[in-house]
Amino acid sequence: MAKDYYKILDIPEFSTQDEIKSAYRHLARKWHPDVAGSSADVIAKFKEINEAYEILSDKNRKADYDTARRFYSYAKETKEYKKTAKPASDGETNSAKKQGFTFNWEDFFANKKQKNAYQKEVHAPQKGEDIYSDVEISVFEAAGGTTKVINMLQTQICPKCRGRKFVNASKCPYCNGKGETSTYKRFNVKIPAGIKDKSKIRLAGEGEKGLNGGANGDLYLTIHIREPKNYKTEGLNILKTVPVSPFEAVLGAEISIPTLKGNVSFKIAPNTQNGQKIRLSGCGIVQNNKVGDMIVTVEIQIPKSLTQEEINLYKKLREVSSGRVRE
Numbered sequence: 007m008a009k010d011y012y013k014i015l016d017i018p019e020f021s022t023q024d025e026i027k028s029a030y031r032h033l034a035r036k037w038h039p040d041v042a043g044s045s046a047d048v049i050a051k052f053k054e055i056n057e058a059y060e061i062l063s064d065k066n067r068k069a070d071y072d073t074a075r076r077f078y079s080y081a082k083e084t085k086e087y088k089k090t091a092k093p094a095s096d097g098e099t100n101s102a103k104k105q106g107f108t109f110n111w112e113d114f115f116a117n118k119k120q121k122n123a124y125q126k127e128v129h130a131p132q133k134g135e136d137i138y139s140d141v142e143i144s145v146f147e148a149a150g151g152t153t154k155v156i157n158m159l160q161t162q163i164c165p166k167c168r169g170r171k172f173v174n175a176s177k178c179p180y181c182n183g184k185g186e187t188s189t190y191k192r193f194n195v196k197i198p199a200g201i202k203d204k205s206k207i208r209l210a211g212e213g214e215k216g217l218n219g220g221a222n223g224d225l226y227l228t229i230h231i232r233e234p235k236n237y238k239t240e241g242l243n244i245l246k247t248v249p250v251s252p253f254e255a256v257l258g259a260e261i262s263i264p265t266l267k268g269n270v271s272f273k274i275a276p277n278t279q280n281g282q283k284i285r286l287s288g289c290g291i292v293q294n295n296k297v298g299d300m301i302v303t304v305e306i307q308i309p310k311s312l313t314q315e316e317i318n319l320y321k322k323l324r325e326v327s328s329g330r331v332r333e
């Protein structure tokens with residue numbers, strides 16, 4: 007069966023490659039089974055559009071096709087066929103044979119070893135989509151810079167059906183008709199010191215894959231700086247209040263708290279007062295080869311619920327207490 011690929015793409019014969027591409031894109035969007043539905047008619051039409059573009063976008067195949075098309079037109083005109091391009095019916099083919107114009111479109115391409123034109127790729131380069139995601143960091147990481155490991159689900163257009171969802175008019179087995187495939191990719195994202203909340207970091211080329219030599223999309227990460235809990239910063243120093251029990255304040259204790267360097271233990275001396283400050287050297291924010299300290303403020307807290315035994319001990323303490331804190 008002969009097809010007029012120019013008519014299918016609704017363009018004149020001497021269209022430029024840009025015009026061919028533009029016509030193809032317009033029609034491919036309009037007739038994509040996602041948009042137009044997956045009825046047999048739509049799939050046939052979509053297939054036909056892709057087939058037309060497959061041939062007309064390839065310089066060599068287009069030249070072959072143009073030659074064949076003119077030859078075919080000449081055969082028709084010689085027979086004084088109607089010029090309105092109607093797909094060749096068997097009757098016409100037979101007539102052409104009788105006239106010695108034996109021409110079979112499929113044989114023509116088969117001879118060129120270009121069977122199954124539709125199964126080949128459409129060659130138009132397409133840029134991959136950009137991907138947007140979020141990364142949450144602490145205020146310390148924002149101040150000092152950090153490296154975050156993130157896993158991104160990356161979707162790419164199915165390499166088998168090239169996103170068409172169909173192969174030879176049946177559901178693509180590779181992507182199960184989804185038109186795309188997904189894989190996780192791990193990134194070590196370097197976050198610079200002093201980054202501001204809602205800043206975006208762009209990882210060029212880490213978005214979705216481009217098609218046919220088209221550039222990959224980019225990955226954009228929006229940085230969210232987590233509100234600090236029980237911490238304040240002052241330059242490179244981190245200020246933190248640490249609750250201690252009354253007996254710890256009186257007797258002294260060893261206390262462990264989380265810092266940017268991991269858990270750090272420090273001692274509070276016997277008879278530590280409320281509001282007393284302890285400097286943990288080098289446990290602050292690291293920035294440009296400088297490091298701050300963590301400054302811990304002791305806050306003596308009474309447990310919210312005391313056992314009867316504890317209350318009895320406090321009563322005993324009241325009896326024996328020598329300290330006069332209000333004098």
Ligand SMILES: [Zn+2]
Binds near residue numbers: 171178179182183
């Ligand atoms: Zn597929």
